[in-house]
Amino acid sequence: MPSSKQTAVLYRMQTPEHTCPFGLRSRALLRSKGFTVDDRLLVSREQTDAFKAEHDVKTTPQTFIDGQRIGGHEDLRKYFGLPVRDKEKKTYRPVIAIFASAALMAAAMSWAVPGTFLTIRTAEWFIAISMCLLAVQKLQDLDAFTNTFLGYDLLARRQLRYAYVYPFAELLAGVLMIAGALMWFAAPLALFIGAIGAVSVYRAVYTEKRDLKCACVGGNSNVPLGFVSLLENVMMVAMATWMLLK
Known part of the structure; x- marks a missing residue:
């Protein structure tokens, strides 16, 4: 020293x-x-x-x-013997940051309105806020997102426009779910994009065994396509199903 x-x-x-x-x-x-x-x-x-x-x-x-x-x-x-960031190294840090932030925001909203941290509404807000935050990440660079998304999404490969519509649809569904408005529209929308996404990710990762980057937090990230990507879509499907049952 x-x-x-x-x-x-x-x-x-x-x-x-x-x-x-x-x-x-x-x-x-x-x-x-x-x-x-x-x-x-x-x-x-x-x-x-x-x-x-x-x-x-x-x-x-x-x-x-x-x-x-x-x-x-x-x-x-x-x-000085300090670690140097590897820009090519895959990491889940962006997803962890988004989900942690969404959880804190949902808890804060739940405390401000019902007056308690843990309610069914807290879980609903957590998923809806996560959808909005993930959509914002995609919208920062729409072209980069679509380039990565086209690597595995089954519908986007057939209809390029869907890749550009996806983040807007995710954001709209999340906002409506936070507001509790137009559930007849928001729930089927989230169910549609979530189901297609889940099937696409499962096929790419677990059937075809492909090593890809996930577009879930935008096309410029190094988040690997896998369980976390599948989780995003499963959450949307679960949220949409729950809203329809309500």
Whole structure:
């Protein structure tokens, strides 16, 4: 562990138009490790390009310790023995975040209206809110979502327009279920898209044994297609069935 007197030289880009976030991350990391940071700003694109050419590097920031170039932010993390995020690694983190947020929101709504955390309405709100949040993730980049969705959804492969309609239908069904309005429309809609989704996921994962990314939280995620994807659709089917029975 370095002493507080050790100095690291950090070159990072900070122009009127752009402040490099990884430069700020590198500076914070160095300070947390006890370094005094000689913070040298590259204040123009020309200055940044000249620095890259001089040191034969492709990116900034660049950190130097004891005259040795350590590299960018990820290289600095490796230097200190810290983990580096693998952008290609599959993860369920986005889904966990959405379901956890939906559960907290449903509990809060239940406390605000009936005055208790756990009711049948809490479970209904949880599923409906989850549908809305998942739909929002898909709508952030509709083209990316459809590209991933077309990899396994049976109806979308036959009718491309369905891939574009799906997130809007999921959002509409979720909103109506939260409001408890137009159940004659919302429940069959959720039942339809949920049933098709469940069959599609089951076929792709458990019958064809395909290793795919799930479009459930948008096309830019690394969530693997599998149990969680199936759960999203099963929840919609269960919610729709329950609403119809009510």
